[in-house]
Amino acid sequence: MTRTALLLALLALGAGPARAQADLFGVVADAETAAPVAGATVALVDAAGAVQGRAAGTEGQFAFRGLAPGRYLLRVTAIGYRPSSDTLALAAGERRDLAIGLAPATATLDAVEVEAAEALTIREPGLARLRPADLAALPTADPGGDLAAGLLVQPGITTLGDRGGQLSVRGGTPTQNLVLVDGIPIFQPFHLLGGYSALPAGVVRSADVYAGGWPARFGGRIASVVDVAGRTGHKRRVGGAATASPVLVGAELEVPVVPGDVSLLASARRSVVEDAGDVLGIALPYRFSDGFGKLHARLDATSTLQATALVSTDAGDLGLDGSRVTTRQEAAGGQFFSISSAFAAAIDVSAYWSRFETTFEPVGAPLRTAEVETFGGRFGYVYYVGRHTVRTGIQASSYLFQYAFRPDVVTEQNTSEGSVFVDADLDLGRGLRLEPGVRFQTFPAQAQPSSVEPRVLASWVLGRQVLRAAAGVYRQEIVGLTNQADVGDVFTAWTTVPTSLPVPTAVHGLVGWEGALGAGVRAGVEGYRKRLTGQTILIDGRLRSTNGEALGVEVTAGYRRPGLRVDARYGAQSLTYRDDAGAYQPPFHRPHRLTLDGRAERGALSVSAALQLTSGRPYTRVVGAYLDLGEAVARGLPIETALGPPTTQFVDDAYGERTPPYARLDLAVEWAARIPGARAVVQAAVLNVTDRANVFYYDALRAERVDQLPLFPTLGLRIETE
Amino acid sequence: MRAAAVLLLLAALASACDTAFDPRVEDAEAFAVFGTLDGRAATQRLRVQDLAAPLFETPDRLPATVTSTELTTGQTTAWRDSLVTLVTGDRAHVFLAALAVAPGETHRVEVVRAAGGARSTVTIALPAPSVAPRPQDSTDTAVQVDVAGLGGRLVDPVVRYGVRRPADAAGPSVPAAAVPHAPAGGLLVPAFLATAEVRAGAILYGSAEDGDAVLTDARFEGVVVSEAPQPVANGVGGVAWAVPISIPIPFASESVTRVGFIDGR
Numbered sequence: 001m002t003r004t005a006l007l008l009a010l011l012a013l014g015a016g017p018a019r020a021q022a023d024l025f026g027v028v029a030d031a032e033t034a035a036p037v038a039g040a041t042v043a044l045v046d047a048a049g050a051v052q053g054r055a056a057g058t059e060g061q062f063a064f065r066g067l068a069p070g071r072y073l074l075r076v077t078a079i080g081y082r083p084s085s086d087t088l089a090l091a092a093g094e095r096r097d098l099a100i101g102l103a104p105a106t107a108t109l110d111a112v113e114v115e116a117a118e119a120l121t122i123r124e125p126g127l128a129r130l131r132p133a134d135l136a137a138l139p140t141a142d143p144g145g146d147l148a149a150g151l152l153v154q155p156g157i158t159t160l161g162d163r164g165g166q167l168s169v170r171g172g173t174p175t176q177n178l179v180l181v182d183g184i185p186i187f188q189p190f191h192l193l194g195g196y197s198a199l200p201a202g203v204v205r206s207a208d209v210y211a212g213g214w215p216a217r218f219g220g221r222i223a224s225v226v227d228v229a230g231r232t233g234h235k236r237r238v239g240g241a242a243t244a245s246p247v248l249v250g251a252e253l254e255v256p257v258v259p260g261d262v263s264l265l266a267s268a269r270r271s272v273v274e275d276a277g278d279v280l281g282i283a284l285p286y287r288f289s290d291g292f293g294k295l296h297a298r299l300d301a302t303s304t305l306q307a308t309a310l311v312s313t314d315a316g317d318l319g320l321d322g323s324r325v326t327t328r329q330e331a332a333g334g335q336f337f338s339i340s341s342a343f344a345a346a347i348d349v350s351a352y353w354s355r356f357e358t359t360f361e362p363v364g365a366p367l368r369t370a371e372v373e374t375f376g377g378r379f380g381y382v383y384y385v386g387r388h389t390v391r392t393g394i395q396a397s398s399y400l401f402q403y404a405f406r407p408d409v410v411t412e413q414n415t416s417e418g419s420v421f422v423d424a425d426l427d428l429g430r431g432l433r434l435e436p437g438v439r440f441q442t443f444p445a446q447a448q449p450s451s452v453e454p455r456v457l458a459s460w461v462l463g464r465q466v467l468r469a470a471a472g473v474y475r476q477e478i479v480g481l482t483n484q485a486d487v488g489d490v491f492t493a494w495t496t497v498p499t500s501l502p503v504p505t506a507v508h509g510l511v512g513w514e515g516a517l518g519a520g521v522r523a524g525v526e527g528y529r530k531r532l533t534g535q536t537i538l539i540d541g542r543l544r545s546t547n548g549e550a551l552g553v554e555v556t557a558g559y560r561r562p563g564l565r566v567d568a569r570y571g572a573q574s575l576t577y578r579d580d581a582g583a584y585q586p587p588f589h590r591p592h593r594l595t596l597d598g599r600a601e602r603g604a605l606s607v608s609a610a611l612q613l614t615s616g617r618p619y620t621r622v623v624g625a626y627l628d629l630g631e632a633v634a635r636g637l638p639i640e641t642a643l644g645p646p647t648t649q650f651v652d653d654a655y656g657e658r659t660p661p662y663a664r665l666d667l668a669v670e671w672a673a674r675i676p677g678a679r680a681v682v683q684a685a686v687l688n689v690t691d692r693a694n695v696f697y698y699d700a701l702r703a704e705r706v707d708q709l710p711l712f713p714t715l716g717l718r719i720e721t722e
Numbered sequence: 723m724r725a726a727a728v729l730l731l732l733a734a735l736a737s738a739c740d741t742a743f744d745p746r747v748e749d750a751e752a753f754a755v756f757g758t759l760d761g762r763a764a765t766q767r768l769r770v771q772d773l774a775a776p777l778f779e780t781p782d783r784l785p786a787t788v789t790s791t792e793l794t795t796g797q798t799t800a801w802r803d804s805l806v807t808l809v810t811g812d813r814a815h816v817f818l819a820a821l822a823v824a825p826g827e828t829h830r831v832e833v834v835r836a837a838g839g840a841r842s843t844v845t846i847a848l849p850a851p852s853v854a855p856r857p858q859d860s861t862d863t864a865v866q867v868d869v870a871g872l873g874g875r876l877v878d879p880v881v882r883y884g885v886r887r888p889a890d891a892a893g894p895s896v897p898a899a900a901v902p903h904a905p906a907g908g909l910l911v912p913a914f915l916a917t918a919e920v921r922a923g924a925i926l927y928g929s930a931e932d933g934d935a936v937l938t939d940a941r942f943e944g945v946v947v948s949e950a951p952q953p954v955a956n957g958v959g960g961v962a963w964a965v966p967i968s969i970p971i972p973f974a975s976e977s978v979t980r981v982g983f984i985d986g987r
Contacts, residue, residue: 623773624751624773625777626771627754629769633962634950636964639756641808646777649751660741694741695741701778703774704776
């Protein structure tokens with residue numbers, strides 16, 4: 001802490017602007033929706049041709065301090081937008097706030113993307129940034145697309161199956177992922193039917209996926225961070241879209257509430273896959289629905305206010321045994337953001353509330369219920385010092401937990417947390433950036449009430465190559481307990497870590513390279529190591545504190561040219577957990593994973609394809625199933641009429657076997673046509689084209705294998721107003 | 723087109739990979755057996771479930787035979803299958819045997835699959851407790867005994883006194899609750915304050931002209947039940963046991979007088 005304070009003081013003293021110099025602050029936003037364009041490249045060229053560059057922050061903000069008076073050329077570029085150029089004349093001592101509106105470049109999207117792919121953006125290590133174009137390029141079961149499709153092709157992200165909505169990132173459990181939607185924590189972001197999240201692609205502006213090594217501003221989880229920014233509605237005209245497919249029906253609407261300044265975006269979806277499954281003879285006993293709304297107001301050139309609300313529900317039976325699962329996620333929050341040259345700083349203030357409830361009724365066993373609710377707020381402050389940025393923030397949250405593994409025994413808990421972070425984004429010149437930071441987190445009611453989590457990220461741009469590295473300590477006091485022994489059981493009870501167990505902690509280290517190789521080709525490789533201690537996992541009703549290590553490498557390659565994009569990703573992983581049961585590889589371990597996807601467009605037609613090849617997952621062989629009458633025997637009840645919970649008997653060698661490899665090819669063909677005032681897209685898609693029997697799990701109660709989605713044809717229609 | 727061909731080729735190759743998946747371990751463990759060998763019942767009952775079969779598909783007859791052998795005498799008993807319907811509507815197999823079990827016996831129950839011969843076994847040793855008096859403390863009116871070899875949990879312990887009055891040779895018996903103690907040393911010590919307990923049985927009333935009543939014997943009675951079911955070997959589940967006991971308490975003559983002549987009215 002002392003060192004960090006010293007560094008900040010030095011920065012403030014050494015890099016402050018001289019009085020005669022000028023400052024330029026601004027926000028890059030979509031010209032139509034006023035949505036911030038995060039990651040936009042802002043270049044300032046002086047009269048001598050010297051170039052200074054900035055990458056716009058998550059709210060589109062940028063700052064240049066200490067500029068010499070004179071004329072400048074300001075050029076702003078971003079994927080999916082037409083480049084913007086302007087000349088500026090800055091007087092001595094002038095402080096200027098600038099709003100830059102970028103016009104969407106839908107007609108030349110691919111060309112712009114190719115250009116952007118050639119120019120490497122400075123992004124943080126371990127980060128994959130998904131944009132609407134990335135989501136639209138993937139084949140999905142309906143033409144509306146979904147955030148989950150983009151996540152599922154990432155090499156470090158694996159899923160237990162196409163049902164259950166359980167994602168594991170680089171060896172972590174599904175409940176170790178922090179998912180934020182406009183800064184609001186979401187406990188259950190995915191639907192039970194795999195491939196679907198609570199967010200259709202149409203409401204996603206961007207999704208930053210940190211598979212490791214994330215900076216100090218994120219805390220409370222140890223496996224990954226998925227930071228989703230919701231799209232904002234059009235500020236000048238009413239628009240909308242409607243989607244219908246055998247999987248779901250949905251609609252989106254955007255309305256300028258105060259034209260030019262305030263907009264509303266709303267989305268609603270409801271599944272119909274249960275009925276479609278009946279028609280196709282495929283058991284898909286799921287129902288889900290979700291709704292999203294966002295009110296966005298531009299207060300002035302560099303200030304915004306927004307409110308976001310989300311609801312997502314699920315009900316379904318993951319296998320064939322009739323065990324019903326229901327979930328309901330509700331969340332809401334608001335955020336104020338402003339950047340001002342007068343203060344040489346940006347602030348964001350936000351408040352949020354999120355609630356998740358779930359029930360699970362296993363066959364022959366009592367109903368289980370669980371509920372978690374949190375509310376809290378954040379205050380963030382960003383100070384610009386020359387080329388450097390110092391970011392600091394404070395956050396406080398309260399949690400309420402309630403769960404019952406049988407209706408008559410209800411456990412209630414509550415706890416509060418507070419955190420403070422500081423990180424500095426230091427531009428050391430010659431393409432080298434360093435982002436040291438530290439997070440102090442406190443849970444006053446816990447056995448280990450506080451932690452200090454140092455983080456450091458670095459990137460070094462060398463022409464068309466960039467090297468990245470990151471390391472950090474991460475801790476998670478709020479854990480979600482799901483029975484890991486049975487993938488058919490996704491019931492999750494959120495709670496604090498029992499005081500008798502250590503707090504789950506991870507130490508991440510990663511190093512990577514990414515380069516533009518010319519001719520539209522870019523490639524990257526990233527290696528990582530995670531040391532895991534105190535992982536709280538639930539296997540067969542027993543809480544285990546597990547240590548482990550994840551070691552892996554991921555290779556990505558992409559090719560872009562107008563009308564064609566292809567991506568390939570490969571991940572190799574070694575993941576070992578160790579506890580009193582010995583050393584084993586947990587069920588979300590995948591030694592190898594390869595995904596290939598691409599989209600080709602010609603005129604009104606486009607074809608997209610996605611192939612996933614994944615190693616089989618570890619599982620424990622099954623002896624059989626029985627009704628456990630042990631309690632009835634112990635209580636001396638008549639054995640003739642005794643009932644007990646259905647129980648699966650496993651062999652002692654935990655996770656000693658592997659399922660066959662997973663392979664799935666999805667194809668989609670789209671035909672787009674313009675109709676008066678709208679664009680219609682007809683999509684024919686086939687999921688699991690080869691009808692491969694991919695194992696989901698073994699229903700030991702019925703001694704039956706349950707497979708994932710078989711060949712599933714769909715025909716969907718989407719109409720978007722223009 | 724080339725990319726599409728590569729994708730299809732990879733998908734075809736991947737799909738050609740073996741998808742065989744049989745996570746079951748055949749006959750690693752054969753049956754689940756639950757129940758209690760109960761010395762108070764003339765017919766014993768055990769629930770037997772076939773681990774190899776789907777849980778909710780119960781055949782009319784379980785493809786198994788169940789026998790039990792009393793290891794001391796070698797006497798073998800064949801159990802017969804019966805089918806019951808649970809409140810859930812599911813069916814279950816209950817095996818029955820006309821078998822009386824007694825303290826000191828050891829029964830081995832075997833469930834053998836008809837095809838293949840896989841077997842699950844469980845051996846239940848029923849305890850034979852003994853009672854021994856403790857040296858009596860002259861300052862204490864309590865009579866203490868050590869009970870050894872319980873092997874389980876004692877339920878409803880009772881000390882039953884036999885008394886005889888001069889006019890009634892057969893005499894009545896008087897039950898009195900024992901007061902279990904757990905002294906250092908581990909053994910159960912039922913102690914009974916003779917005065918209090920005998921007074922509780924007002925039947926001793928009357929030290930009339932036909933003479934005082936005398937204590938003829940005392941027995942320690944109750945039911946001993948297993949602390950935990952005996953686990954099933956090569957299977958799952960457990961079989962508990964319960965046996966009634968009635969053990970004479972040897973007592974010293976001086977305690978007879980003290981116990982027997984307490985309450986004259």
